[in-house]
Amino acid sequence: MSGWTTGPWQVSGVRLSYAPRIGVDTRLLQVGPDDDILALVFFDMRTARGQSDAHLIAAAPDLAEALEIVLETPGFVRGRDKALAALLKAKGGQS
Numbered sequence: 041m042s043g044w045t046t047g048p049w050q051v052s053g054v055r056l057s058y059a060p061r062i063g064v065d066t067r068l069l070q071v072g073p074d075d076d077i078l079a080l081v082f083f084d085m086r087t088a089r090g091q092s093d094a095h096l097i098a099a100a101p102d103l104a105e106a107l108e109i110v111l112e113t114p115g116f117v118r119g120r121d122k123a124l125a126a127l128l129k130a131k132g133g134q135s
Contacts, residue, residue: 044130047101049073051081051094069094104130 052070067085071094072078081094107127110116116123 044101044104045073045076045078047073047105049078049098049101051091051098071097100130 049072052072067083068080069083069090070077070080079094079097081090081097083090083094104127107123107130111120111123111127
């Protein structure tokens with residue numbers, strides 16, 4: 041892996057005692073391992089907007105590991121450029 045925090049990461053439920061009210065029905069979701077906060081994502085409680093983003097961020101370590109495994113697989117050709125670009129981007133490079 042690269043220099044990122046090891047997984048697994050998860051999305052914590054809306055913590056009303058912690059998350060400040062940003063708008064009428066907006067809260068923050070926290071993403072990270074255990075009780076460590078790596079990212080805060082705005083979550084609109086009326087539309088659930090932001091929830092999918094939080095889960096995508098939480099899946100990042102697993103996705104990066106899966107890409108590394110796929111790229112090491114002999115004969116993997118289709119989508120190789122996209123996979124390499126995504127992994128490079130995850131490691132802080134340009135895609």
